[in-house]
Amino acid sequence: MNHRICFFEDRQWRQFLPLTHLRPVYCLRAGILPLFRRIERVFDQPEISLSSRGALAPVISAEFRDYPVNIIKRREGQTVLFLNGRLRDYGNLPELIGKSQLVTKITNQQGALVGISFPDAAVDDIPSVATQEQYVEYFEKNAGDAGEMETNATLYDWCWDLVADIDKEIADDFAHLKKTLAKSERVKVHDGVFALNADQIHLGLGVEILPGSFIDASRGPVFIGDNTRVESQVAIYGPCYIGPNSVVVAGKISGCSIGHTCRIGGEVEESVFQSYVNKYHAGFIGHSYVGSWVNFGAMTTNSDLKNNYSTIQVSVGGQLRDTGSIKVGSFVGDHTKFGIGTLLNTGINVGMCCNIYGGTLITDREVPSFRWGNSGGYEIYKFEKAIKTMRRTAERRNVDLTSAEEALLHDVYDGRANDVGILEL
Numbered sequence: 225m226n227h228r229i230c231f232f233e234d235r236q237w238r239q240f241l242p243l244t245h246l247r248p249v250y251c252l253r254a255g256i257l258p259l260f261r262r263i264e265r266v267f268d269q270p271e272i273s274l275s276s277r278g279a280l281a282p283v284i285s286a287e288f289r290d291y292p293v294n295i296i297k298r299r300e301g302q303t304v305l306f307l308n309g310r311l312r313d314y315g316n317l318p319e320l321i322g323k324s325q326l327v328t329k330i331t332n333q334q335g336a337l338v339g340i341s342f343p344d345a346a347v348d349d350i351p352s353v354a355t356q357e358q359y360v361e362y363f364e365k366n367a368g369d370a371g372e373m374e375t376n377a378t379l380y381d382w383c384w385d386l387v388a389d390i391d392k393e394i395a396d397d398f399a400h401l402k403k404t405l406a407k408s409e410r411v412k413v414h415d416g417v418f419a420l421n422a423d424q425i426h427l428g429l430g431v432e433i434l435p436g437s438f439i440d441a442s443r444g445p446v447f448i449g450d451n452t453r454v455e456s457q458v459a460i461y462g463p464c465y466i467g468p469n470s471v472v473v474a475g476k477i478s479g480c481s482i483g484h485t486c487r488i489g490g491e492v493e494e495s496v497f498q499s500y501v502n503k504y505h506a507g508f509i510g511h512s513y514v515g516s517w518v519n520f521g522a523m524t525t526n527s528d529l530k531n532n533y534s535t536i537q538v539s540v541g542g543q544l545r546d547t548g549s550i551k552v553g554s555f556v557g558d559h560t561k562f563g564i565g566t567l568l569n570t571g572i573n574v575g576m577c578c579n580i581y582g583g584t585l586i587t588d589r590e591v592p593s594f595r596w597g598n599s600g601g602y603e604i605y606k607f608e609k610a611i612k613t614m615r616r617t618a619e620r621r622n623v624d625l626t627s628a629e630e631a632l633l634h635d636v637y638d639g640r641a642n643d644v645g646i647l648e649l
Contacts, residue, residue, distance in 0.1 A: 227267050227321075228302045231260045231309045232275040232356065232647040234337060239540060240383050242557030242575045242593060243498075243515055245636045246629075248276055248284065250309025252513075253481055253496055254386040255393025256401065256447055256465045259309060260291075262393075265400045266314050273297070275306075275356045277645040279635050282628035294645070296359065298352045304342040304359065306647065308379060311338070312389070315377040327363060328371035337647070338377050360647060383513045383555050384538065384547045390494055391444060391479055394463035398445035402426070421462075428452065428468060449484065473504060483516070485621060493528075495553065500621060511551045515558035515576060517617055526568035528553035536571040539590035547571070557593060559614050559633075566598075576636065577610050594637055607637045 231250045240249055250260040263270050273292045276284045285293045298304050305321060317338065320330060324341040332338050340363060342350070350362050363370065380386060411427045416435030419425060424441035427433070428450035436456035439446050444463030448454065452466055457474040460466070464477060467484035475489045482488060483499035490503060493510040497503075501514055505522035512526060528551050530536065536552040537544045554568045557576025565583035568574075572586060575593030580586060582598040596605040611630060618625050635641060 226302055227270050228273060228296060228298055228304045229263050229267070229270045230273040230275055230296050230304065230306050230356065230359075231263075232306055233277065233309050234646055234648060235643060236310060236379075236381065237277075237646065239381060241540060242555065242573070243383060243513060245576050245593070245641065246280070246283070246515070246558050246632060248274070248280060248309055249380070250274070251284070251288075252383075252386060253483070253498070254389040255395075255481060256397035259311065259380075262311075262397070263307070265396065266318050271299075271302075275645065275647065277643070279632055279641070279644075281645070283626070283632055286626065286628065294355060296354050296356065298344065298347075298350075298354070300352075301344050303344060304347070306340040306342075306356075306359065308336070308338050310379040310381070312378040312380045312385065315375055317375045317377040320373050320375055324371065324373070326369070326371040327366060328373055329363075330373045330375055332375055332377055332379065336379055338375055338379070356645075356647060382538075382540070382545065382547070384511075384549060384552050387494060387496060387511055387513055387552075388549065390481055390496065391463045394447070394465050394479075394481060395444050397465075398424070398426070398447055398463070401447070424462065444479075467499065475506070494551070498558070500618075500623075510553045512553035512555065514554070514556045515560070517559045517614070518556050519561045519617075521562050521564035521566060521581075523564055524562045524566045524568070526554045526572070527570040530570055537589075538571045539573055542590065544589070559610075559617070561613075577605060577614070577633070579605055579610075579613075607634060610637075 233248050237244045237249050251258045273296050276293050281293050321341055327346050328341045330339045412432040414435045417433045417437050419439045421441040424445040426447045430451040431448050433454045434456045437454050437458040439460045441462040446462040447465045449468030451468055452470045454472045458472050459476045461478035464480050466482045469485045471487045473489035476491045479494040480492050481496045483497050485499055486497055486501045487504045490506045491508045495509055495512040497514045498516040500517045503520040507523045508525045511528040533550050536547050552571045555573045559576055560578040563581030567585040569587050573590040575591055577594045579596045584598055587599045594605040595602040597603055615625055
């Protein structure tokens with residue numbers, strides 16, 4: 225309890241578009257927990273604050289009510305530690321923080337800012353309740369007296385880095401969570417369910433597994449969240465996480481991190497789905513990162529491997545980036561819908577609030593947000609029309625879009641996304 229951790233974003237949040245239009249980088253996920261909550265594996269019961277871009281703050285505050293947003297409350301004797309929300313491997317960072325007696329800037333071996341440590345005894349001039357800006361101002365005024373350290377910690381740079389870490393992160397999160405998870409008594413596993421390596425399977429409260437399903441945890445753990453229903457003719461291969469209140473229908477899921485309140489069928493492999501994703505029908509999605517409220521029409525399928533086995537390039541913000549991997553699928557922004565029979569080319573980046581249809585191959589490398597059509601031609605998806613569909617979609621799940629969410633969506637539509645609230649030194 226001696227650390228107040230404040231997660232921040234830097235300018236690289238744009239490298240994770242379109243997923244970071246509606247959430248900070250540290251709310252993305254590779255395993256079971258969002259990135260910022262992995263700190264629980266490093267420090268014992270840390271107190272966490274979140275530093276958010278201004279437009280996101282009301283939305284993040286409503287979603288993560290247990291974590292103060294854009295305010296840092298320091299108790300007596302606490303070290304305030306600012307950490308980059310893109311942290312991938314903590315490396316020797318905890319050890320370095322333990323040695324820090326001065327206000328200290330911590331960078332990694334590539335020179336990127338990983339964190340800043342503010343020991344309580346060194347920051348008497350900062351109020352106990354303060355903002356990120358007050359801490360940054362203090363650091364800049366006293367930079368000449370600040371220490372500097374280099375860590376071997378690493379940072380995520382792109383969405384495909386998260387996808388590449390799914391197996392490892394699910395296993396690490398499972399090992400961490402298993403220490404405190406009690407075995408759920410109120411689960412319903414019917415006769416005719418087959419399981420391998422049951423010690424590595426966690427079923428949450430109210431889970432129901434129907435006959436004829438198969439759960440294989442022999443190559444990694446399987447975590448199924450509360451009130452999730454797994455229907456017959458489902459095969460789940462670990463490492464795999466399926467969030468609470470979801471439904472899994474006939475199909476195969478392997479190496480995936482599926483968020484809460486999703487409906488999943490067909491084949492999904494090595495992919496991250498945020499929440500409220502509807503992939504109910506046959507079709508394949510592999511090596512992809514998918515935002516919330518996305519709908520895949522029947523037989524929608526993506527390619528995640530080229531026929532010549534060359535590394536795959538992805539366009540982000542109009543710039544092609546070589547992923548260095550031969551297995552890369554799709555990156556899909558929130559509220560995007562795909563009509564039946566849509567085929568997605570390898571490494572495609574599809575913005576948020578798109579409506580793509582026509583039963584054809586989408587050959588674009590990148591589709592901007594708020595587009596209506598297919599590779600034969602796109603129109604602007606007018607905001608008034610798009611928001612009606614978004615409201616209707618949410619209502620079908622008994623959810624109302626808040627005024628803060630609608631304002632944020634309008635900001636993205638108008639191109640008002642900016643860097644207000646990020647930390648750069």
